[in-house]
Amino acid sequence: MRTYLLRRLLQTVPLLLGISALTFLLLQLAPGDFLATMAENPQVSPAALDAMRHRFGLDQPWWTQYLLYLKNVFLHLDFGESFSRHQPVFTVLRTGLANTLLLACAAAVVTWALAIPLGVVAAVRQYGWPDRSLSFLAFLWLSVPEVLSGLLLLWLAASTGWFPVGGMRHLDHDLFGPLERLGDTLRHLVLPALTVGLIPLAGRMRQMRSSLLDVLRLEYITTARAKGLPESQVILSHALRNALNPMITLFGFTLGSLVSGSFVAETIFSWPGLGSLTLEALNTQDQYLVMGSVLMASLVLIAGNLVADVLLAVADPRIRHG
């Protein structure tokens, strides 16, 4: 297991190098002379600019710049200076990443808390009306893009007032007690999490259904039924446990796609995560912040895939010894 893990970790190194090279290239391609624009900006202090020029060797040839960029990013977690926010990029990214991960985890809860029971219902009543109507709805839902479902939820929030229409905290958040703070954040989390979590729902539900159907055909289920166990027990404690196995590995892969999917929800509900940051950085031409968040989002995606592979290896000995 340890060698497998090590090998898998080593595989991500060239990938990280490649992604950093791409972001560096995009930094170079961005229009205009970065330093000149910044020097003209009265809000940027010459001292900060000098520090930046020194740290990233901005007056050096491009290959020195790239090596410095690599060294700063991977050894010192220094992604450069965010000129629009007057803070190091990493400080800005840290909060954004935490918020995005919170959103992604909440979305994962939404997806799985709905997908598993719905999938089980569809499998148990195969070709019955719940199964048919769920399949039909899932089929339609596949054509609803996230921008649209997010806006529809925003419409719901705006017209009913049940949920806040954006942001992450109430204006008086800091005056609340700890429990109230938690409740406040949760209330703000509901709609973005629904927006992100509902997208993969259709697919996950179908996978849960077919996985349970596969297990229900096995002989030990027949045995369990033959010895007179109630059907609920056969499904819930015998079949479900095995049917969940393939779902576990899917979980890691979904985590990565949830981070990507949270981009749209973040911008619709002004959730202060990586996606909102990236967009803001693009609009203020804050190149180092744009590339830092792209790098950060890729890290999450790669980590998600890594987790998925490790879970798969834990579940299936053929992979870790193969």
Next chain:
Amino acid sequence: MSAVAAANPPVSPWRDFWRQLRRSPLAVAGGALLVVLYLLALLAPFLAPYAESDIDRDRFFHPPTPLRVVDAQGRWQAPFVYGTRAGRDQSYEVDASQRYRLRLFPRGARYQLFGVIPWDRHLFGVDRPGRIFLMGADDTGRDVWTRLLYGSQVSLTVGLVGIAISFSLGLLLGGISGYFGGWVDTLIMRSTELLLSIPGLYLIVALRGVFPLELPSQQTYLAIVGILSFIGWAGLARVIRGMVLSLRRAEFVLAAEAMGASSLRIIVRHILPNTLSFTIVAATVAVPGYILGEVFLSFLGVGVQPPAASWGNMLNAARSERVLTSFPWMLLAPGLAIFLTVMAFNFFGDGLRDALDPRKSPAASGGGS
């Protein structure tokens, strides 16, 4: 079985394909809807009663005007709309004393049909100062139906042009990768891995940063197509490579090599056509991704900029709390258009997949054993 097969004369693959496709009602519905949508886009200036950015300063956020056939006295009339009076806070009340008949083929704003034929006739309209807003008006009093039609020209073609570019790239690079192997293969496959391991929307936004934010609408369009194609080829190239690897040692390839055909010719003329049915299905299913890519960028305000219309920037205009609660048609019209388009492509793609599935032999499915 053999008797049935003998009774049916052999059919060409394309005939069989059509027969298969027609059998799936969803595919037929999806295909028909697509034809209608693209016709609407093609004829947009004629079908729209107004010009693309015809602003009406007196009718911001005007609600949809219902087409009536019964007047206030309960008498049947030729189709007409009532005039409206502006009230407080963008509310409008119907003024039954003003009646405007619906006219067919009235003269209106000049345009060029198909980009070449100058004309000024529109399918329908009402006399001034009446206004017909089938789907309401937006925040500057522009007709939403008109904007939807013009927007479809952007949103629907982005998909086709993007697919054409990225699939040519994907086929060629995937073909080269699988055919030559070695370091070329490694290089191309590592590049695809790189592109696939950056979350898509982040990569789109990062690439958008390479172009200036303020661009004329045609250049923005090209930039969007370029960005989406740059990302889109990777997934296809990986699958094509796998298929080419399995064909690499096929006898017809060896024969072509023995006859001295060039590598590029073998890839393009002999190997890639064998991946055609897969490619067609993959392309159909991928089109919505490109359409949504444009919608995404324009929705974020970094894509097609008003006054040019696109479904994405129409959604962007609808995203504020006030618009959603008071003027929901601004969300529903482009939202429904996007939903229908994506659904049509999905249905059609599913039908194509079934019709082109090589595992179903023509005899087994067509003969009715």
